[in-house]
Amino acid sequence: MNTMLKIENLHAAVGEKEILRGIDLEIKAGEVHAIMGPNGAGKSTLAATLAGRDNITVTDGTIRFEGEDLVPMSPEERSWKGIFLGFQYPVEIPGLTNANFMKAAVNEHRKQRGLGPVSAVEFLRMMKEKMALVEMDSSFSSRAVNAGFSGGEKKRNEVFQMAMLDPKLAILDESDSGLDVDALRIVGTGVDKLRRPDNATILITHYQRLLDYIVPDYIHVLYKGRIVMTGDKDLAREIEERGYDWIINAL
């Protein structure tokens, strides 16, 4: 299978503080990788580094996406290439409706592929279909992006956006946190439906539950900016039962 993402010896810092301290990770098309690890391990920093957050500096190592060096690319270029980040803390944009936000995003993606703006009819059809995937009420399309959304609604909105943009590599940073049991099932099965042989997913999560819906090929444990253990889907259950001490103590 094709290697989609290849991270080698990645070191990254926020200001003077080195947070990622030598990460190696290879993801092939069709795979789902879960990343777990204690609070502050660097999971969100890794996700943001992949998405091109500009306050993070890659100090060493390489990130290649479909063979191309990702590091010099702007966040929007990465999105055009097919990378999507579902934020742990989705950002509120008062005054901009979800529909207009998505229209701008979809049209920029189309522009990059040499296509004209999406037609009103086609756009509405897409919105309807993708909102249905995460069982979002249509009223959310005319509400300002994430403004006043509940925690769970924000997470659904991230997965909705993922569906709209149809990325090759989706990185979902705790898209399961703050969801009630029904919403978790909806989001979990929604993301699972988006799985294809030609795309890949990184799921950052603290809990085993999400992985019942989207069974990962690998689970990695991130600790202090390094991947300290990699296992299969059963590792999540073991972590749920035993915590991280046994992994950390064995280092």
Added chain:
Amino acid sequence: METLELKEGGARLSVERGSSRSWLVMQRSGGDFPVEITVEEDASLELAFIVLGDVRVRNSLTVNLVGRDANCRLRGLWLLGGNADVKFEVRMNHEVPQCNSEQIFKGICGGSARSDFFGLIKVAPDAQKTDARQQCHNLLLTEAARANAKPQLEIYADDVICTHGATVGRLRDEELFYMRSRGISLEEAKKIQLTVFAAEALDIVPEDVSAGLQGWIDAITLSE
């Protein structure tokens, strides 16, 4: 909404008892514009100022609410670049009971532009049941741009609602990154943020006028 051409030296206007007027002032060139408007009983005034470009403007506006149930909706938007220098002073005088006024000002300064806003709400001793609100928010796009916003309340009545808010800020990086992560280019993301920011001051302005401002917003986004 009617266009009001202000001449150097300004204007004195009134909105007569029971009537309503809606004026748009577009300012693309400089000057000193003292304006005083009297709003009589049961009359309503809508007034929007739009100041554009690299201009030196001195606006000094006084609105006197002199009859019961008079009301005023006042809007101001300035989109400035280059060496623009805009002073905007507003005095909203609630002279009698039961009037209301609502003011929303939005300013965007790029280049080396500067704006100074001063807004006084004055409520006379017997102007009970006054409802007076004022907001002035500014965005600076460059290090060299400057904005000041100084609200002032002088309230001599006790049964009133008076609120004001003033801010000077910059584009929000979190929002820009969020939009960019969805493939919206940095330039487009900035334009969106500016358009959304300006929109609140354009609620009383006809659609074709606000749509016509997009070119100015685009230009200002690039002007840094």
